[in-house]
Amino acid sequence: MNVPYRWLKEYTNVNVEPKKFSHEMNMTGTETTGFVCAADTIKNIVVGLIEKIEQHPNADKLVVCSVNVGKAENIQIVTAAKNMKEGDLVPVALDGSVLASGKPINAGELRGVMSYGMFCSVEELGLATNDFPGSIEDGLLILNNGACEFNGKPGDDICKVLDLDDTIFEVDIVTNRPDCLSIIGVAREAACTFRAPFNVKKPEFTTCGGNIADHLSVTVEDSELCPRYMARVVKNIKIEPSPLWLVEKLRDCGVRAINNIVDITNYVMLEYGQPMHAFDYSCVDGGKITVRRAAEGEKMNTLDGQERILDTEMLVIADSKKPIAAAGVMGGENSEIKDDTKMIVFESANFFAPSVRKTSKKLGLRTESSARFEKGLDPNLTEEALDRACELICMLGAGEIVDGTIDINNAKTEVKTVPLSHEWINFYLNIDASEADMTDILERLGMKVENGIVTVPSFRSDIENKYDLAEEIAKFYGYDNIKPLFFKADVRSGGFTEEQKFEIRLGEALRASGLDEIMTYSFVSPKCFDKIGLPENAPERSVMKIKNPLGEDTSIMRTRALPSMLEVLSRNYNYRNPYAYLYEIATVYIKNPDETKLPDEKKVICFGFYGDNGDFYTLKGIVESILTAMNTKECEFIPCADNPSYHPGRTAEIFADGKKIGIFGQIHPLVAENYGIGGEVYAAEIPFDVLYEATAPEKTFKPLPKFPAVTRDLALICKDETSSGEIEKKIKALAGPCLEKIEIFDVYKGAQVAEGYKSIAYALVLRAEDKTLGENDIEAIMTNIIGGLEKDGISLRK
């Protein structure tokens, strides 16, 4: 919201430098994000009187003007403009001046004739045509164009005569302070901040007799949505542009001037924070206004020319036939103030905030009016605002006010009182403020303090209890004046939980394996399931769908971590990064069949890579080192040929204690292709909770062996499809308790081995706990192993 300093000073005589004002207001809770002053840019532009216009000797389209700029001698200006005549007052950018855009203007020769400056348009002054009545876009700004009274004389600084030398503060009002969405509200805060006097004059106006009841009747059908409705009728309206001072104030607040009546409603809204509306009385059918809910599907054109389709949750202002305004949001085109409007109805009403908010949202129409109503306005404000509008009618001579006010007031306005709790406030804020100091602050904010009881004005709907009072005291006593203290607390155990520690170690293990951590979006595209080759009936396809996503690509909560990983690998591949080794501990969101319940949020460890000569065994090495680092129970790796996302011949599932704890392997070439990754890509997915549960009990020290170990090598021949895991399992079973360790040291296929067969060589370490194994013992074990394997078609390599 813009707050012109000059306007604010009409209510309080604060007079500090803008920078200080801005800082101090920030420290008392009125966030001032910046300030501007047009006159800081515009330099050396004055009012000029065009005394003579002559044709340029060398150019058809140029004229040479003799201009009085308040100096002893006129200056000569060459221009191509057409819309001026002798006797016009125009803004003149003198030699060495600067326009609002920052562009400098200097004297120069135009087709052989010297020009000692330039005439300005509204735009060159940083203004729009609405900011000066009667001005045009393509042409000079004629200051004495008759559309409004202009009092400048030749030589006057344009910034002074057009009020461009005021400082305008940009303030952000917090949502619980609608009273501050007004010049008066901000002025009150400023007055308290600087401990300056504050004064708002009661509006005064005269009426012209008659009786409003003869012209207008109002019915409020839904008093919950419209707690108060006030109206006045003004006749003999003379529509004209507003005077310059009013236009300038609207301009500084960023509001377009339209005509005197509309401008008055906007002026009052800016000043008091109470949105108002003016209806053309001739368009109020039957002289009857009904405040009612719209009928389902009822249509209305709003002032912006758009057709709006209404529903029963929306409140409308209607005449006897049709809606003439969407209550609190925008007026209807059908009852708009026109140049020939003769009689008007001023509306000053209070609408139920949530309803305005809802309507504005549904219509996609946010206005200065709805922005105020939806924060909840004071029902008592309607009266002051209406009076102020009448005062302005009189000041501007814009019409005659008919006697009588319509006021349908169903607002509950109990007077709120809160005990001051002086000592408690001092305790709670840990400050030492006297009761008198507190009283002073609260009274400056418009509260009454009597016998330790604070009476809260109706415009402070945010104040309900002692905590709210404490906040007001804190703000104006100064947050800076509160002593910092560290809280005293009993010694107690903080720290990470076991699961949190597990996750920390897990991250360390993943990074130790050369994987970089990534962070990806939790919402993904529904297309990702097709991309990873998931069948139509896969349970992962049952997802949480966002009702209002940013786009299709981010519309569902992920149920798998793999697509996010592949997405990132693909991006790196496209950036031509030669390799990427990545991990994420990603959350997935498993939909609850009961849609009123929250999904199950599970963490999944997902890692993947391409490049740098990584292959399946690189991946398996990473998997194994992580399982070891996390002290997982002994794991088995079982080939997995039927996961559609993975290569059928290069994928394994990890089992611990017969329970599946994860999957890893080469990404299926078709899936890799879907992600545009050429070459081999590898990935693993291990649910966090499953891995955590598969943690082996902590190891205890076992006495070091007393007896020596014997090593025996075993070279076997088996069919290609036999996995070494199976053989290992068999050897372990056949060897019995003396087998301490088994390791593969060679896998061979080729000339010496028959087609369809391979050779695997194992190194066995045998040891007994209670004796040195003799040649016979060893022989017995080996015979048993070899004999057992032969039964399964696995023979000793000769």
Next chain:
Amino acid sequence: MEINIKEQLEQIRANAEKELAEIASSEELEAFRVKVLGKKGELTKVLSQMGKLSAEMRPVIGQVANEVRAYIEEKIKAAKEQIDKLELEKKLSAEKLDVTLPGKARRAGKKHPCSIVLDEVKDAFISMGFTIASGPEVEYDYYNFEALNIPKYHPARDTQDTFYFTDDILLRTQTSSVQVRTMEKVKPPIRVISPGRVYRIDEVDSTHSPIFHQIEGLVVDKGITMSHLKGSLDLIAKKLFGEDIKTRIRPDYFPFTEPSAEISISCFKCGGEGCKFCKGEGWIEIGGAGMVNPKVLELLNIDTEEYSGFAFGMGLERLVLRRYNIDDIRMLFENDVRFLESL
């Protein structure tokens, strides 16, 4: 004859001295030792003539021979030490490496910058006796809004444009939801932080992301005052940003705290004098805070006459971007390996 042998011995000694001076390697030295002192060496050859000597001369010449042998052995030993030293120097110098060449081992992976900073934050709080709580990201409206004194159609909802699944289930817009869940489960004293993802409808650009992280903190105990809020924020800022950092709070509004405050810290680039980095203000906003609104405590059956508390929240990404001088928040979610490995 006697004289002759003696002369020969002296000759050997003199020659040895000369030859030794020219020996530069341990192989040469060994060859020299064998040539002079070996079984078939010069000395032995001379001594083999001893039989021809008279009985009284033998001990005399023997004496001389031993002296010569001892002398040469001594010289060889000294020469060996010298040569070994030189050879070692030569070897070491030949083995010299360019230590500035890159190391060979596969580098360890990197933490995501958000994790780096978040872990520091967690450590700082853990050291102050806090625990870490988490809550669901897909959350009930109740925990995210209603219980935090933000009823439906409250204007504060405007500032947090929300993704919805149903009318009641949404993506949390603030980690403050975990405050409520914590107070439901744990009785005071409470000292907890809850970092996590939050979601708001924001078109993606260099400063906006629909997903970001917040770190929420909550302290509820007997006799907690606004001073404690200020002091704790001070301490936390110092732990996170350094001892010289100053903290400033100024009024703000959050429906679930009263009084509420915006937290700023003195700019860590210019120390508070105002620079390009802090837009000339000398201060950088890092989050919001306040005394827990008694309405929230009451809703959770915490006796407000006995207990009070404060809460604070910070955006993680903002800290990360500032810390690493990253000018585009999208970098954090893009996960370009070159970016990840550079930090």
